[in-house]
Amino acid sequence: MAFLESKRIKSVASALRAAIGQRATERASIEPVPRSQRIDGKVCLVTGANSGLGKAVAIDLAERGGVVLMACRGGHPEAGEEVKRRSSSEAVRMLKVDLADLSSIHRLCDELRSTTPRIDIAVLNAGLMPRRASRSKQGFELMFAVHFLANRVLVDRLLEDGLLNPSDGAGETPRIILVSSETHRNAEPIDFGRLGAFANYPFKDGLKHYGQSKLAQCTFAQTLSRRLNPEPEVRIAVHALCPGPINSNIAHEAPMLLKPLLSPVMKVSFLDPAKAALPVTYLCCAKVAGERTGLYLHMMREKAPAPEASDPQNGAKLWSESEALMRPFAPDPS
Numbered sequence: 001m002a003f004l005e006s007k008r009i010k011s012v013a014s015a016l017r018a019a020i021g022q023r024a025t026e027r028a029s030i031e032p033v034p035r036s037q038r039i040d041g042k043v044c045l046v047t048g049a050n051s052g053l054g055k056a057v058a059i060d061l062a063e064r065g066g067v068v069l070m071a072c073r074g075g076h077p078e079a080g081e082e083v084k085r086r087s088s089s090e091a092v093r094m095l096k097v098d099l100a101d102l103s104s105i106h107r108l109c110d111e112l113r114s115t116t117p118r119i120d121i122a123v124l125n126a127g128l129m130p131r132r133a134s135r136s137k138q139g140f141e142l143m144f145a146v147h148f149l150a151n152r153v154l155v156d157r158l159l160e161d162g163l164l165n166p167s168d169g170a171g172e173t174p175r176i177i178l179v180s181s182e183t184h185r186n187a188e189p190i191d192f193g194r195l196g197a198f199a200n201y202p203f204k205d206g207l208k209h210y211g212q213s214k215l216a217q218c219t220f221a222q223t224l225s226r227r228l229n230p231e232p233e234v235r236i237a238v239h240a241l242c243p244g245p246i247n248s249n250i251a252h253e254a255p256m257l258l259k260p261l262l263s264p265v266m267k268v269s270f271l272d273p274a275k276a277a278l279p280v281t282y283l284c285c286a287k288v289a290g291e292r293t294g295l296y297l298h299m300m301r302e303k304a305p306a307p308e309a310s311d312p313q314n315g316a317k318l319w320s321e322s323e324a325l326m327r328p329f330a331p332d333p334s
């Protein structure tokens, strides 16, 4: 037991060291979008907007005049009220969704279809680091389900329902932004033989599985970008980013024993969510981010994603094999 705990502490300590190192060495090369830049009337969907990064993004977009739809599992209604108060905007609405349940995602899409004319900016931010290996409602590995499959289904429906409309060159380009993580870079290649399958991994391997789910997410972002945008046009801009280490709620499932180590380190060394939101708002609001597609930012620096994430063959395989995973749970067309 003591041996197990010491392995847990070692794996968390090395993750913390890597996160702090990232923050110390990454120099910004992109300027934040000035607060005066408005997005009046643009409809912005933000998932996981009741906490951490998602809440900070929701506040920023609402302050700039966006109509913000907060798609959340928890925080109803208080997170919405807080975003309204802190942004001084009433154009904020909370929608219920559990992204670990494909039926719940389809219900969210049904609601959006009947209440919302269009989505201009979709920030697919929700994420988690569970304490132990867990399954989604449909039995997939939980992080794979929330970080990748949920976004795949959600985007599919938003396109199918005509809420995300490719630009014809005259109007503004809609944008899809996926909040990913640098952990995708060190992940093992996607295991297509067991795509999304539950694995009963021990706590010390949690970060490894987190990285694998983020690799699937980054690969999805690059593939979606290519599929939606036949060169040289940008019809729907698709970008991904790693916000860097954030002092958020992400580690709330960490074992009690580790919390006295984690909480102070995160408070002192990790980014405040409002600062971590800067690359997200850049991708949402900067003019140039609507004219390009397939960007990957690590905090405020543009980088290439891992080669595996950019590999078209890998992306095409992920696309077709995830289609097969989603299909049995699609709602009856009647």
Ligand SMILES: NC(=O)c1ccc[n+]([C@@H]2O[C@H](COP(=O)([O-])OP(=O)(O)OC[C@H]3O[C@@H](n4cnc5c(N)ncnc54)[C@H](OP(=O)(O)O)[C@@H]3O)[C@@H](O)[C@H]2O)c1
Pocket: 047, 048, 049, 050, 051, 052, 053, 054, 072, 073, 074, 075, 097, 098, 099, 100, 101, 125, 126, 127, 128, 146, 179, 180, 181, 182, 242, 243, 244, 245, 246, 247, 248, 249, 250, 251
């Ligand atoms: N924190 C970091 O150091 C860090 C570093 C790199 C990348 N990121 C990424 O940044 C994103 C935001 O994380 P954060 O740091 O802001 O963490 P956070 O404060 O824990 O926020 C995560 C959000 O995701 C939501 N979520 C999780 N599972 C969900 C589900 N099944 N259905 C609906 N919503 C769900 C949470 O909702 P509930 O409140 O209901 O659980 C919460 O709103 C994540 O994608 C994360 O992977 C974080």
